Amino acid sequence: MHEWALAESVLTAAIEAAEKEKLKKITEIKIAIGQLQQIEEDIFKFALDEIKKNEEKLKNVKITIKTEKSTLKCKNCENTWTFSDMKKKLNNDESEAIHFIPEVAFVHTRCPKCKSPDFEIITGRGVSITQIKGKK
Amino acid sequence: MGNLSIMDVRLSVIDHRLHGVKRVIAVASGKGGVGKSLMASSFALNLSNKGYKVGLLDLDLYGPSSHIILGVNDFSFPEEEKGILPHEISGIKFMSIVYFSQDKPAPLRGNDITNAIIELLAITQWGNLDYIIIDMPPGIGDETLDVIHLIKKSEFVVVTTPSKVALGAVDKLLNILKELKLPVLGIIENMKINESKLIFDYVKEKNFKFLGSVSFDRNLEDAIGFTNKLLNTSFMKDFQKVVEKIT
Ligand SMILES: Nc1ncnc2c1ncn2[C@@H]1O[C@H](COP(=O)(O)OP(=O)(O)O)[C@@H](O)[C@H]1O
Ligand SMILES: [Mg+2]
Ligand SMILES: [Zn+2]
Numbered sequence: 001m002h003e004w005a006l007a008e009s010v011l012t013a014a015i016e017a018a019e020k021e022k023l024k025k026i027t028e029i030k031i032a033i034g035q036l037q038q039i040e041e042d043i044f045k046f047a048l049d050e051i052k053k054n055e056e057k058l059k060n061v062k063i064t065i066k067t068e069k070s071t072l073k074c075k076n077c078e079n080t081w082t083f084s085d086m087k088k089k090l091n092n093d094e095s096e097a098i099h100f101i102p103e104v105a106f107v108h109t110r111c112p113k114c115k116s117p118d119f120e121i122i123t124g125r126g127v128s129i130t131q132i133k134g135k136k
Numbered sequence: 137m138g139n140l141s142i143m144d145v146r147l148s149v150i151d152h153r154l155h156g157v158k159r160v161i162a163v164a165s166g167k168g169g170v171g172k173s174l175m176a177s178s179f180a181l182n183l184s185n186k187g188y189k190v191g192l193l194d195l196d197l198y199g200p201s202s203h204i205i206l207g208v209n210d211f212s213f214p215e216e217e218k219g220i221l222p223h224e225i226s227g228i229k230f231m232s233i234v235y236f237s238q239d240k241p242a243p244l245r246g247n248d249i250t251n252a253i254i255e256l257l258a259i260t261q262w263g264n265l266d267y268i269i270i271d272m273p274p275g276i277g278d279e280t281l282d283v284i285h286l287i288k289k290s291e292f293v294v295v296t297t298p299s300k301v302a303l304g305a306v307d308k309l310l311n312i313l314k315e316l317k318l319p320v321l322g323i324i325e326n327m328k329i330n331e332s333k334l335i336f337d338y339v340k341e342k343n344f345k346f347l348g349s350v351s352f353d354r355n356l357e358d359a360i361g362f363t364n365k366l367l368n369t370s371f372m373k374d375f376q377k378v379v380e381k382i383t
Contacts, residue, residue, distance in 0.1 A: 005219035013145040097236040103252035
């Protein structure tokens with residue numbers, strides 16, 4: 001259940017942003033979750049629902065979650081690939097390690113073309129907020 | 137507020153994760169191989185042995201060492217409970233990349249280092265602790281800047297050997313810490329073999345605190361990996377005097 005910690009991060013960040021903007025209520029939060037982190041969406045949603053109950057600013061907030069495709073690009077040969085290409089070659093422990101810390105992808109995977117560990121996560125790394133709406 | 141672009145969502149929660157921790161002490165140096173990892177682990181061990189509640193965070197993602205010093209060879213994932221709970225090693229709450237890398241090499245670039253550190257800090261549930269000791273990698277690169285940026289309450293202990301070469305690099309780290317007005321608890325001279333005033337004089341001249349000298353311990357290697365042995369080394373006897381000056 002480490003999804004809870006991520007849900008808490010999102011809502012803490014949203015509240016902080018709202019306070020900076022002097023918003024009384026947050027009406028909408030749009031969240032993107034990168035495939036690489038392999039978040040269990042049900043658990044994540046459950047955690048968001050539980051945490052928002054205790055926050056005045058979040059009482060009637062509408063939360064939408066969108067999955068973001070992961071793309072990776074090799075710095076050595078410029079090959080690009082996706083998380084779905086990568087996932088087939090991972091065992092359960094490697095998958096789970098990447099779920100905790102997405103950067104361990106550099107430990108457990110290589111460029112499928114040239115086998116280099118020197119690649120980049122271009123999109124879809126982890127959790128982010130793409131939009132917040134609120135009322136003053 | 138429309139299309140407000142949000143900062144990293146994980147940053148806000150880090151303070152909250154460290155809320156129950158009284159002090160965070162980073163064991164740092166401009167140089168590698170001067171004894172940071174040995175001192176960070178021994179520091180945690182020494183305090184835990186005295187009954188303090190202690191965490192140890194290994195942030196040397198390229199060359200993690202604390203687990204070797206503490207004799208950790210079970211790299212199973214941390215337990216999950218609204219985040220991840222550090223494994224307990226000889227009473228120390230211990231967190232390291234090795235639990236996710238299975239002790240394999242982590243060829244990370246700067247931005248990935250920062251991301252991994254932010255992720256670890258955002259999901260680790262330390263609970264209430266008297267101290268977190270951080271085993272730092274050498275230098276003034278990403279990890280050092282990240283600790284400064286992300287952990288506002290960090291204090292620094294700087295390790296050097298009695299060598300002009302080590303001191304050259306350590307001086308750079310100290311200058312940066314001073315420029316940023318960060319709390320430097322003092323400087324430790326490690327692996328002393330001969331009488332020399334090099335470090336002592338430098339520390340006095342720069343107005344830092346000299347935390348003491350720790351002699352080179354010929355038998356230390358036999359204690360690596362055994363926490364009960366480490367507590368009884370002549371290294372620990374010297375180091376204990378340093379600990380007393382900081383805590
Ligand atoms: N006072 C000492 N006496 C004997 N060996 C030491 C002493 N301090 C450090 N060492 C040894 O020196 C090596 C480098 O220490 P380490 O803590 O890994 O340095 P760093 O973390 O600064 O790179 C290790 O093998 C360690 O056990
Ligand atoms: Mg080290
Ligand atoms: Zn390639």
